[in-house]
Amino acid sequence: MGKWTRRAFIGAGSLVGGGFVLGVAGITLAPGRHSLVSDDAAEKGELTTWITVTPDNFTTILVPHCEMGQGSQTALAMMAAEEMEADWDLVRINEAPALDAYANAYLLRAFTGDPFPAPIGRAIDYGAYRLASWFGTQVTGGSMAVRGTGFGMCVAGAAAKEMLLAAAAERFGVPVSECTAAESRVTHAASGQSASFGELARAATAIPVPPHPALKDPDTYTLRRTARQRFDIPPKVDGSVTFGIDFTLPGMLYAAVDIAPVQGGKLVSVDPGPAENMPGVKQVVQLEEAVAVVADSYWQARQALGKLSPVYDDAGHGNVSSASIFAAFDESLGDPPDMPTDAATVITADYRVPFLAHATMEPMACTARVEGDQAEVWAGTQDPLNARSMAASALDFDASQVKLTNLPLGGGYGRRLPFTFDYVQLAVRIARAASPAPVKMVWSRENDIQHDFYRPAAMSRFAGALDGQGRPLAVASYYAGGGNAEAVFMPYAIADRRDDARDAAHHIRTGEWRSVLNSQHGFFKESFIDELAHAAGKDPYRFRRDLMGDHPRHRAVLDRAAAMADWDSPLPAGEGRGIAICESFGSIVAQVAHVAVSPAGDLRVPRVWVAVDCGDVVNTDTATAQMEGGVIFALSAAMVGEITIEGGRIAESNFGDHLMIRMADAPDVKVEFIRSNAWLGGLGEPSVPPVAPAVTNAIHAATGIRVRDLPIKNQDLSRA
Amino acid sequence: MAITLEVNGRTRSVDVDPQTPLLWVLRDTLGLTGTKFGCGMAACGACTVHLDGRAVRTCTLPVSAAEGASITTIEGLAQDGTLHKVQQAWIDNQVPQCGYCQSGMIMAVSALLEQRPDPSDEQIDAAVTNVCRCGTFVRIRRAIHAVARETAGEEVRDG
Numbered sequence: 001m002g003k004w005t006r007r008a009f010i011g012a013g014s015l016v017g018g019g020f021v022l023g024v025a026g027i028t029l030a031p032g033r034h035s036l037v038s039d040d041a042a043e044k045g046e047l048t049t050w051i052t053v054t055p056d057n058f059t060t061i062l063v064p065h066c067e068m069g070q071g072s073q074t075a076l077a078m079m080a081a082e083e084m085e086a087d088w089d090l091v092r093i094n095e096a097p098a099l100d101a102y103a104n105a106y107l108l109r110a111f112t113g114d115p116f117p118a119p120i121g122r123a124i125d126y127g128a129y130r131l132a133s134w135f136g137t138q139v140t141g142g143s144m145a146v147r148g149t150g151f152g153m154c155v156a157g158a159a160a161k162e163m164l165l166a167a168a169a170e171r172f173g174v175p176v177s178e179c180t181a182a183e184s185r186v187t188h189a190a191s192g193q194s195a196s197f198g199e200l201a202r203a204a205t206a207i208p209v210p211p212h213p214a215l216k217d218p219d220t221y222t223l224r225r226t227a228r229q230r231f232d233i234p235p236k237v238d239g240s241v242t243f244g245i246d247f248t249l250p251g252m253l254y255a256a257v258d259i260a261p262v263q264g265g266k267l268v269s270v271d272p273g274p275a276e277n278m279p280g281v282k283q284v285v286q287l288e289e290a291v292a293v294v295a296d297s298y299w300q301a302r303q304a305l306g307k308l309s310p311v312y313d314d315a316g317h318g319n320v321s322s323a324s325i326f327a328a329f330d331e332s333l334g335d336p337p338d339m340p341t342d343a344a345t346v347i348t349a350d351y352r353v354p355f356l357a358h359a360t361m362e363p364m365a366c367t368a369r370v371e372g373d374q375a376e377v378w379a380g381t382q383d384p385l386n387a388r389s390m391a392a393s394a395l396d397f398d399a400s401q402v403k404l405t406n407l408p409l410g411g412g413y414g415r416r417l418p419f420t421f422d423y424v425q426l427a428v429r430i431a432r433a434a435s436p437a438p439v440k441m442v443w444s445r446e447n448d449i450q451h452d453f454y455r456p457a458a459m460s461r462f463a464g465a466l467d468g469q470g471r472p473l474a475v476a477s478y479y480a481g482g483g484n485a486e487a488v489f490m491p492y493a494i495a496d497r498r499d500d501a502r503d504a505a506h507h508i509r510t511g512e513w514r515s516v517l518n519s520q521h522g523f524f525k526e527s528f529i530d531e532l533a534h535a536a537g538k539d540p541y542r543f544r545r546d547l548m549g550d551h552p553r554h555r556a557v558l559d560r561a562a563a564m565a566d567w568d569s570p571l572p573a574g575e576g577r578g579i580a581i582c583e584s585f586g587s588i589v590a591q592v593a594h595v596a597v598s599p600a601g602d603l604r605v606p607r608v609w610v611a612v613d614c615g616d617v618v619n620t621d622t623a624t625a626q627m628e629g630g631v632i633f634a635l636s637a638a639m640v641g642e643i644t645i646e647g648g649r650i651a652e653s654n655f656g657d658h659l660m661i662r663m664a665d666a667p668d669v670k671v672e673f674i675r676s677n678a679w680l681g682g683l684g685e686p687s688v689p690p691v692a693p694a695v696t697n698a699i700h701a702a703t704g705i706r707v708r709d710l711p712i713k714n715q716d717l718s719r720a
Numbered sequence: 721m722a723i724t725l726e727v728n729g730r731t732r733s734v735d736v737d738p739q740t741p742l743l744w745v746l747r748d749t750l751g752l753t754g755t756k757f758g759c760g761m762a763a764c765g766a767c768t769v770h771l772d773g774r775a776v777r778t779c780t781l782p783v784s785a786a787e788g789a790s791i792t793t794i795e796g797l798a799q800d801g802t803l804h805k806v807q808q809a810w811i812d813n814q815v816p817q818c819g820y821c822q823s824g825m826i827m828a829v830s831a832l833l834e835q836r837p838d839p840s841d842e843q844i845d846a847a848v849t850n851v852c853r854c855g856t857f858v859r860i861r862r863a864i865h866a867v868a869r870e871t872a873g874e875e876v877r878d879g
Contacts, residue, residue: 069817069854229814236819237807239754239794243820246753254748279737299737299744361758361766361820361853410756410820411853445759621814625859629817632855655763655851664845666857 033105033125034156035209045201047160048209049101050153051080057184057198059086064096064104064149065140066382067232068409069629070684071622072145074230078618079150082223083157083216084164086197087184093231096138098384098404104137105129110148110586113679118212125152136399138385141417141512143585143682146618150680158213160204164197167204171195218616218677227621232408244380244407245365245442252367253282255430255441256301258308259290259451262648263509264315267291270308278304285433292430298442317507317648322457325645326352328504329459329480336463337476337498343465347535351462351524352709353481353692355643356455356513359658362410363448366427369438370395375402375431376438379424380409386418394425395432402428413633414512420453449658450650453511454643456481460524465496470536472547477524478502482510486584487521491554492529492547508645514633515688518584522689523638523696523710526580530697531706540697541567541579553613553676554581557590560611560674565592571702574598578697582689587614587681591631593667593694597702601718605635605667605695613674614681620673623683627671630687635667636660638692640713659713723787727752728796738784743767745783746793754794754823758851765850768824769793775831777824794823797830805867806830813863817854824850829864838868 034048046052052060061077077093080086096102108128114121132138161181168186169176172193179188187194218224235241260266270291272284280300285292291310295301329352336348366379368391375395381387384406389399409416427441443451458481465473474496477488480503488499513519533543541562548555558581565577574597581590594607610627617623640659644651652658696707699717707715725732727750734749741760746752746769755778758766762777769778770792778786797804803811806829816822825848832839832847839847844864852860 069819071817229811232819233811233814233816236816236822237810237826238798238803239752239823241819242753243756245757246747248751248753297736297740297744297748299740299748359853361756361764361818361851363757409818411818413853442757445761625814625817625856628858629855632857633853636855654761655759656761660851660853662851663848663857663860666855666861669858 031126032122032155032159032209032211033129034152034159035211036101042202042205045205047163047201047204048156050156051084051160053197053201055198055201057196058090058092059084059184059197060092060094062094062096062102064102064138065145066095066384066406066409068140068382068412070626071230071619072140073232074228075146075618075622076150076153078223078228079146080153080157082221083154084161085181085183088223088228090184095406098138098388098406100133100136100385102138103129103132103385104139104149105132106152107144107148109151110142110144110682114151122211136385136389137383137418139383139418140412141382141414143684143686147586147680147682150618154215155213158215159210162210162213163204163207164200166207167200168195171200171203224618225616225620228619230622241408243362243410244378245362245410247367247378247407247440249367249369249438252438252440253294253296253434254298254301255292255294255427255439256298256305257290257292257426257441257443257447258305258310259447260312261450262312262314262317264317264507265289265312266315268311268313270310272308274307275304278307283434285430287426287429290426292441294430294434294439302444314648315507320507320648321646322354322644325457325506326459328506332480332502332504333459333461333478334502336461337478339463339465339476340473340496343473344468345466345535346463347531348461348463349528349531349708351460351527353458353520353523354710355457355508355645356637356641357449357452357643357658358411358413358415358513359449359660360409360411360413360415363443363445364423365440365442366424367438367440368428368431369436370428370432371436373397373401375428377402377404377424377428378407379404379427380407380416381421381424382409382412382416383418387421387424390419390421391424391428394428413514414516415452417512420511422451445655446653449652449654453509455513455519456510458482458520460521462524462528464528464532466532466536470538472532475528475532479521479524480504481520482517483521484517487517488525489583490525490529491551491581491583492544493550494547507648514630515584515685518582518685518689519634519637519692522580522582523692526582526690526693527696527708530578530693530700544579544581553678554583554588556674557581557588557611557613560672561590561592561609564609564611564670564672565594567592574702576698576701576703578694578699578701580690580693580697582686584686584689585682586679587612587683587686589686589690591690591694593691593698595695595698595702597699597717599719601716603639603699603712603717605665608667608669608691608694610669610671610687611674612671612686613676613678614683614686615678616675616680617673623673624671626683627687628669630685631669631691632661632666634688634691635695638695638710638712639665640711642711723783725783725786725791726789727791728793734783736783739782742778742781742783742786746778752793752795756820756823758821764821765828766821766824768827768850770827770831773831773834775828794827797826804830805870806833809863809867813859813866815856815859815863817856821850821852825852825860829860833864833867833871837871839864
């Protein structure tokens with residue numbers, strides 16, 4: 001990697017001066033974030049930070065996000081290629097390496113959209129980049145890749161096209177306004193001249209990168225809004241993809257670990273003797289909170305680890321259980337919220353959801369080599385720059401002493417986000433002990449289930465009031481376990497709406513779990529509105545709909561889901577439909593679940609209909625896939641998912657007691673998108689929150705039983 | 721102790737503890753990392769390979785029990801550079817998301833279709849019990865039926 005220059009702008013560095021706040025001059029003169037290229041850009045055909053065109057006429061798009069199956073690498077390439085007018089068959093992608101130069105700069109756009117005059121927007125993007133590179137952030141999460149970085153990819157593609165057009169005009173000796181780009185060629189129709197992007201690229205690199213090129217009219221899209229195959233799928237069907245756990249080096253050793261079972265606990269003592277004489281064992285490594293065995297093979301390391309009897313302390317949390325945590329929540333919530341005294345009807349309800357594990361199919365794994373004051377790390381992460389700095393801090397190194405290579409992730413769902421890189425930190429500490437040999441640390445499934453950053457358990461206490469005509473006067477909640485404005489938002493016109501956090505602390509390590517706080521609050525609020533509809537004696541779909549006058553996008557999505565499901569058609573006894581709608585990560589998702597409950601109480605969910613307004617869709621097929629997958633991921637949680645605490649530690653240990661639905665329980669999922677042309681919304685997470693309430697509302701419709709505590713498997717649904 | 725295995729049509733000799741699960745021999749001794757570790761208790765199916773054409777979970781199968789059998793892993797499923805029709809259907813239907821479970825899925829499904837070329841949904845549910853955390857089941861089912869239709873079409877043409 002050569003040194004970095006800002007070709008479009010000379011002297012920006014001195015103006016921004018290493019600070020992060022751009023003054024008036026900085027706003028006027030800030031470089032386009034997409035104009036940072038290496039000093040050998042001409043040789044490489046590097047047109048912008050993200051786009052390189054080689055003489056063979058291939059366009060390579062560098063994508064600053066990881067791939068964990070969500071398909072955003074392909075979607076981002078589509079956005080750049082659309083603006084650039086590149087031939088999709090001549091497009092390749094590479095994941096941007098873990099270098100400060102590729103820090104996230106555009107994520108802010110997920111929230112701001114692009115309402116700014118061009119120089120201001122450019123300054124915002126550049127300022128965001130300076131901040132991101134200073135913090136070392138290259139995160140893939142929050143359903144932000146396409147709706148945030150996508151904007152930057154469009155700008156980069158449009159800039160590349162303008163440069164290629166300018167190079168062509170010079171070469172043809174014609175005005176640039178008479179040249180057109182299509183299918184990776186620039187043509188001057190009047191003179192019949194044309195040249196491929198590959199032929200023009202080198203000359204185009206000499207042209208200043210336009211800081212704010214014009215973007216296409218969406219009505220002229222030819223690539224976006226179509227279904228394109230993902231780049232990452234072919235190596236996933238023949239076993240050739242190298243996930244983090246698959247990475248191998250010559251002479252590599254393997255490590256198995258045992259970690260203090262109560263989070264915060266420390267290793268008190270361990271006799272390494274029983275492991276040291278086992279075949280293949282190189283070393284027993286004692287760490288503050290764990291013990292590891294390093295051996296010639298992973299199986300040898302596992303076998304030897306099993307011979308040890310480490311003693312840990314419980315950090316004073318030995319009496320904590322799920323029951324004690326929920327009892328503390330209950331106490332902190334206190335009396336239900338006050339309701340208007342003139343209400344005709346007041347109802348109250350408590351809801352509880354458990355801790356949840358991510359349970360990525362690839363257990364946490366990391367390979368590291370520490371030699372002197374340098375370290376090299378290979379792992380699958382959702383933020384390679386943050387993982388690099390966390391590896392460095394575990395070794396007391398500077399980030400510049402660590403090189404990290406990010407590898408495809410065998411599932412993320414929020415488990416591998418910033419500041420959750422305990423597995424990377426463990427691996428580098430073990431590798432330091434085994435230095436200079438490289439070590440691959442692989443977690444057992446038990447390690448993985450018991451040392452997660454869990455979806456927080458939460459509890460909510462709702463009260464609602466209706467007038468004499470069954471119209472809601474007030475809805476209010478107290479909640480424990482975390483929440484935010486997005487998670488508690490209801491798109492209903494209710495004059496008196498209140499939500500208040502009343503938290504009770506515990507020692508269980510929590511983190512972001514696909515849809516973050518929305519999976520808990522989606523269940524709470526969309527269950528309660530359903531209960532209120534029943535209290536009012538109204539159809540739950542129409543009750544919601546009638547309150548959505550101020551939210552036409554929500555109403556359109558709700559209507560679409562109800563129409564897809566043929567909401568009013570009759571069902572046999574023991575079957576029912578439930579509806580729910582949640583807005584999260586900029587997208588509105590309504591779902592109808594169809595359930596069947598046998599007299600013995602066995603639950604089946606044969607169908608889920610999903611209507612989505614995410615503004616517009618980039619890759620129609622991956623968008624649909626994210627909706628389908630999110631529904632099934634969330635249905636696992638709703639039906640059978642739970643992490644329970646006993647004696648301060650996690651009771652579940654492997655797939656025998658940590659349950660997930662499989663083929664036989666997976667519903668057919670039908671998905672439709674509504675194009676509202678709002679700013680793009682995310683798609684990785686927003687199909688998760690409505691699932692649990694849609695299903696439990698359907699159970700109520702089928703049986704009259706109201707499920708207020710998840711998972712559903714713990715509830716008796718039988719009818720005498 | 722040396723154990724002789726037949727993996728993807730090649731004879732391989734490995735010097736490991738005979739109790740070592742076949743999974744770790746494939747991955748760490750033979751470098752065939754397409755077969756995945758998921759649970760270590762034969763509960764998720766990520767480690768599925770074919771043993772004499774039968775789908776077998778290898779994370780609990782001692783390597784000694786595979787001696788003398790013909791082992792096919794995901795790396796050996798394609799023939800002469802042509803993907804197995806299940807692999808092709810996985811691309812055509814864009815089945816994988818993270819992809820980690822899909823080696824095992826493809827091995828389980830290809831063994832099922834060998835036994836039952838046109839399985840019913842119930843037979844699919846009973847035979848394919850692997851875990852996919854990304855939730856690709858909708859597309860797995862669609863892809864299985866697509867392969868069955870394609871096979872039926874071939875038989876009619878060959879007919």
